[in-house]
Amino acid sequence: MDIRKVIVPTRVGYVWIPRVEYTDHALDLVIESLALSGRNLFPNLVTIEAHNFLKFSPYNAIQDEGRHEFNLTFSQINADMRDVSFCFRKKSGFSQLSDSGIADVLLGGHGLTVTARVASSGKDHSSVVKDVHVKVDTLKFSIRDNKHDPLYKSLRPLATGLVK
Known part of the structure; x- marks a missing residue:
């Protein structure tokens, strides 16, 4: 079975993200009207690397062992919001x-590249x-319709580095 036929990003229009509210002792932030295009939501490349070790025996005196580790990489995720x-x-x-x-x-x-390493944790099989x-x-x-446009233009390089 071809996995590309299972997940067809061209059939997903837009995914609307609900209103995001964040607050702490220093900042209140609200983000609305956030929509992600289905074409850009899915990664262009998916890489899966698996390392497995399994030792078992039909005899109770010999202990079974197993270790599994997966490296998952989702790359070239683009967004135009x-x-x-x-x-x-x-x-x-x-x-x-x-x-x-x-x-x-x-x-x-x-775009965005996400690499995750997942491993088995031993006897609890999780x-x-x-x-x-x-x-x-x-x-x-770019930011528009705001009160502090010169401030944003001067702090844009710093803000971009912080967000990245």
């Missing part, structure tokens, strides 16, 4: 700042995620 509404309020620090506006976010180039690495190749964003 337009007209994402945001609102934030910084509650602490040197200056208390609040703003709202509309953002366009482009995740391009080689799996454990050992580590996850995420790499962002190109991230561009």
